[in-house]
Amino acid sequence: MIALLPELSVNFVASAPVSLDPLRLFLDADIVVKIVMAGLLLASVWSWAIIVSFITRMGRLKHASRQFEDKFWDAADVDRFMSERRSKATPSARVADMAVKEWRRSMSSESGAVGSRDPQAMRERIGIAMNSQVAVEADALADRLNFLATTGSVAPFVGLFGTVWGIMNSFFQIGIQENSSLAVVAPGISEALFATAIGLFAAIPAVIAYNRFSHEVNRFEARLGRFADAVHASLTRQLERR
Template identity: 50%
Template sequence: MNQASVSVAGAADLSPWALFLQSDIIVKGVMVGLLLASIWSWAIIIDRARRLKQINKEAAKFEDHFWASDSIDNLYDKSQKSKHPSAQVFNAGMNEWRRSLGKGRFDREGVRARLTSIMSVAIGREIDELSDRLNILATVGSVAPFVGLFGTVWGIMRAFTSIAATQNTTLAVVAPGIAEALFATAIGLFAAIPAVIGYNRLLHGIGRLEARLQHFAEEFHGLLSRQLDQMEEK
């Protein structure tokens, strides 16, 4: 009966919360920092995943309206307040188009070059805005395991110091210190793995969105280029 009670107590002492409480201030700081990094990473992952999903939905809807529209001028007037990337690329191209035609005489190749440049800049601006904070995920994914390892090394040093002080090498004395040290590494991996997976998935999603915007810009550029050819023929 007493032996069972000791076993239960020992198991309770090795619970995650007990390991945290038993650790010293340095290891506690490492654990808290890693948990905060994990929370921050999940917040970024959820926010960017939702935004990408919404942007792709709005892009598909806008492209349907674009190809179904009888007049790009009417679509431009309606899309002025739209903030999603496809509309921003379209608006940038239309702004340059109207400025070029408003001069009266214009150089066709110059207009084409400016349209390409303006829409490329608009795409880059939108992708940069979406990519913001992904560097945090990359940093957490690469640094967190080493921070956890630092906590582990510090905890093991503390455990060996305690062993040397007590001159007792029984498992009951060694296990708590080693367990709390390894717990820091576990938390480091807990923070790093979702951050790496989230970073790769979001980077893939943003890359696909960038390709989609580039394809739309090229199709739009081709449409305007054909209109330039028709103007020259007249």
């Protein structure tokens, strides 16, 4: 029997895992830790879906807005140009459309209100209409970015909750088995720490993407604001000629 001990020891070492198996850690975890891990993985998948969608959308909007603005400034008659363009699919087009609509309402002969032809009042109304539309466009772009901010700030704490729960369960197993060896404690602690790792895996890309995309939204909003100012100046020059 003594002679068999070295052979058993060799077999045990040979069958021991040589690397971490994330799937095995998930399957062996406590039900609470499993729920935490699954929730964090879903949040990570949704975050990446938002990231890919935002990158694609911003690239498309920038290209379309640039094309619209070039055609807009090449048009000899802005009012006619906007009337002929039925599609208002880009933010720049919607900002310009708000300006032209307010221009038409202000210049309409059907408006008999006192001061409706006041040039200063017309300038202010056109400017307010365009600034409001710029804000609407920026809000629409930043709408789903709140999820990235929430994931980036909450995911580490959710993962920490799973870790704390897993460690508590490990200590509970120590009390039941009355054995404090690493063979009893290590599996539970590994599963618990894996929850924190998943939390960081979900949070880090979300935080980086949120900061980057917020900067992109601010830049695009500033670009729309400059375009709105230029449209406003163009329309007010036409007011002065009337």
